[in-house]
Amino acid sequence: MSETHPSPSGNTYFIQETQTELIRLYEQDRLLTQLLGGVLPEHPDPAAFLAPMQTILDVACGTGGWAMSLAHIAPHLEIIGFDIDEQMIRYANALAQVGRFSTTSFEVMDASGPLDYPDHAFDLVNARYFSVVPRTTWMAALQEILRITKPGGWIRLTEAENNSLTTSPAFEQLSGLLLQSLKRQGIGFSTDGRSTGTTIVLAHTLRKVGCQQVQIHPFVLDWSVGTPAHQAISQERGIFLHLITPYLVAKQMITKEEAERLVQQAREEMLEENFCAHWYYLTAWGQKPLTP
Numbered sequence: 001m002s003e004t005h006p007s008p009s010g011n012t013y014f015i016q017e018t019q020t021e022l023i024r025l026y027e028q029d030r031l032l033t034q035l036l037g038g039v040l041p042e043h044p045d046p047a048a049f050l051a052p053m054q055t056i057l058d059v060a061c062g063t064g065g066w067a068m069s070l071a072h073i074a075p076h077l078e079i080i081g082f083d084i085d086e087q088m089i090r091y092a093n094a095l096a097q098v099g100r101f102s103t104t105s106f107e108v109m110d111a112s113g114p115l116d117y118p119d120h121a122f123d124l125v126n127a128r129y130f131s132v133v134p135r136t137t138w139m140a141a142l143q144e145i146l147r148i149t150k151p152g153g154w155i156r157l158t159e160a161e162n163n164s165l166t167t168s169p170a171f172e173q174l175s176g177l178l179l180q181s182l183k184r185q186g187i188g189f190s191t192d193g194r195s196t197g198t199t200i201v202l203a204h205t206l207r208k209v210g211c212q213q214v215q216i217h218p219f220v221l222d223w224s225v226g227t228p229a230h231q232a233i234s235q236e237r238g239i240f241l242h243l244i245t246p247y248l249v250a251k252q253m254i255t256k257e258e259a260e261r262l263v264q265q266a267r268e269e270m271l272e273e274n275f276c277a278h279w280y281y282l283t284a285w286g287q288k289p290l291t292p
Helices: 018-035 046-050 065-073 086-098 138-148 169-184 199-208 230-250 256-269
Strands: 055-059 078-083 104-108 122-128 149-166 212-222 277-287
Touching: 018 065, 018 086, 018 230, 046 065, 055 065, 065 078, 065 086, 065 104, 078 086, 086 104, 122 138, 138 149, 138 199, 149 169, 149 199, 149 230, 169 230, 169 256, 199 212, 199 277, 230 256, 230 277
Parallel strands: 055 078, 055 122, 078 104, 122 149
Antiparallel strands: 149 277, 212 277
């Protein structure tokens, strides 16, 4: 998910430290694919699922990690990823060139649409963190995704609920301020700003745009102290909290001094012996009907 810079269409993300954010997103992308169980963990046999496919689109691809992981296990596929952030796309294309992913490419485009692809172009359209699309344009953007999906093709959405649920008071305070601010900007589906509220609408919105055979698969990433994921995620979340500080200060949600104090406190609390944390994800997927 791209969370960084002003876009050509005028949209802005809430993190502005470009180089640090590029590295963080790349590491987060890699971690999530690994910890969620691969690129298509909801399918018992991903190779069989992908075998008849030819073209895949990754929406709001960020640094392109999911797309390149998919290319690694299914080299027969033509994979395109797009993101609103030009620097993110340059980074993704450089990684693809270094990794010699010749059938994978990335381009700049806004997930809010309209999308510059013909009708019925892709066998699978994947979006991890489609929640970057404001709720006011969510359904129209999803309809546009349906348009470019082949009849019989699939749409796959993966979202997180909140930024994790933890026993760290400082982490929860900063996360709560971010969630409230995002609600004010029209991001997510929360009714009260205490959550993102996005996971609960995934299956419903897929059915509403006309998808069939809609299914869901939940994931829980346990990154409590003592788990294999603790060190990597606590480091990534610590960087994330630092990077959202200027945004929260600019939105007058908190003072700079208080934010910096809470970030340091959260980092310390994430290392405490009784620290517990879960990160909840949900994947929903559905098939475009063969006939209108």
